[in-house]
Amino acid sequence: MYDKTYRIHFTAISDRTAAVKHNLLTQTRQKVTEYYRREEPNAFGADGILNVRVSYDGTWAKRGHTSKIRAGAVIEIMTGFVTDFHAMSLYCQLCASVGEHLRQQNKTSYEEWRESHRTSSRCTCNYQGSSGGMEVCGALTIWNRSMDRGMRYTTFVGDGDSKTFSALVAAKPYEIVTAEKEESVNHVSKRLNTALRNLVSTMGKQNITLEATKKAAYLR
Secondary structure, X not given: OOHHHHHHHHHHHHHHHHHHHHHHHHHHHHHHHHHHHHHOHHHEOOOOOEEEEEEEEEEEOOOOOOOOEEEEEEEEOOOOOEEXXXXXXXXXXXXXXXXXXXXXXXXXXXXXXXXXXXXXXXXXXXXXXXXXXXXXXXXXXXXXXXXXXXXXXXXXXXXXXXXXXXXXXHHOOOOOOOOEXXXXXXXXXXXXXXXXXXHHHHHHHOOOOXXXXXXXXXXX
């Protein structure tokens, strides 16, 4: 595919995707707002901003902390609706294909294109740093723009990893209101389950059988 053709198709798909994202998130935020107006009207602050409780987590393009692409999302815990998400990337296909082609042909033209491309919304490389820092970066981006979307994420339901929450507390996205942290029951139970399995394994290596293990074996 020619570079020009690729750019035309990429732009069309990108514009359409952005429109779909905007419409969907607008609808979900409206649904969340309607729920709070009906069920928890006191959740609205004096400034009209809605204070909501959300869970934040992310997903990688591939497992491990070497992925070049990650997305973080906030989910309102009462309705289960995603109210915002942010995708981060260390890679841009246009930079790798079109940019590289221009660089080989004319370095001056490439530098001009690169500067224009990097400052436009077409460049998908929107993150600089390690892959492990993407989760924190995504959370800060979402929290910092939440009030522009009519919401204030005042309760953070996390997975036990304190790095993201600590970064939010330090950043102070809301001048007066401070976010609070709550532990996810699912993550707490998962960590407890893992600890118990490790204990059974350790005791087994020492030829020690726990009483609960004996009963579990008997019930089988």
